[in-house]
Amino acid sequence: MSAFAAEGKKRIMRGVRRMIIRGTRRILLVTLAALSLAACSLVEPHPGPVSRPPVTRGPPPVPPVPPRPPAPPRAAASEGPDRLLGLDEAGVTALLGRPGLTRDRDMGRLWRYRKGHCVLALIFFPEVEGGGLRVASYDFEHGGRKSCWRRLRAAGGRHVR
Numbered sequence: 001m002s003a004f005a006a007e008g009k010k011r012i013m014r015g016v017r018r019m020i021i022r023g024t025r026r027i028l029l030v031t032l033a034a035l036s037l038a039a040c041s042l043v044e045p046h047p048g049p050v051s052r053p054p055v056t057r058g059p060p061p062v063p064p065v066p067p068r069p070p071a072p073p074r075a076a077a078s079e080g081p082d083r084l085l086g087l088d089e090a091g092v093t094a095l096l097g098r099p100g101l102t103r104d105r106d107m108g109r110l111w112r113y114r115k116g117h118c119v120l121a122l123i124f125f126p127e128v129e130g131g132g133l134r135v136a137s138y139d140f141e142h143g144g145r146k147s148c149w150r151r152l153r154a155a156g157g158r159h160v161r
Helices: 003-042 089-096 145-155
Strands: 101-104 109-115 118-126 133-142
Touching (some): 133 145
Antiparallel strands (some): 101 109, 109 118, 118 133
């Protein structure tokens, strides 16, 4: 190895050592600063004199309001299909009769009513409290919503092709 190369290698090694020392110093300074700040948070403040709030006589406490009873299912006066929402299986059967098709799904149940080309699918899901199944959604698969609803109501749930 030539003298020039050996001198270059020494310079590089000195530079590397300086970088390591500087990096180590920085890490030590940051660590010391973090520890000193952490030590400040460990000191508990000296409690001052304990003062009690003055006792005042006010109006008596208000009794808690009793919870409202759950809302009844949709009003019977409604004649649209939205009245199905929230009904249980017995309520739907009373309104539309027995479905032509029932299928259990992952978390709920599917009921399907058909009258000609009109098909109504009802999706039942369990209630959060109580676990009974209630209609969560419905879908008219074919035909117009209003005309299909009238046909299905007139058929009383009979499964007619």
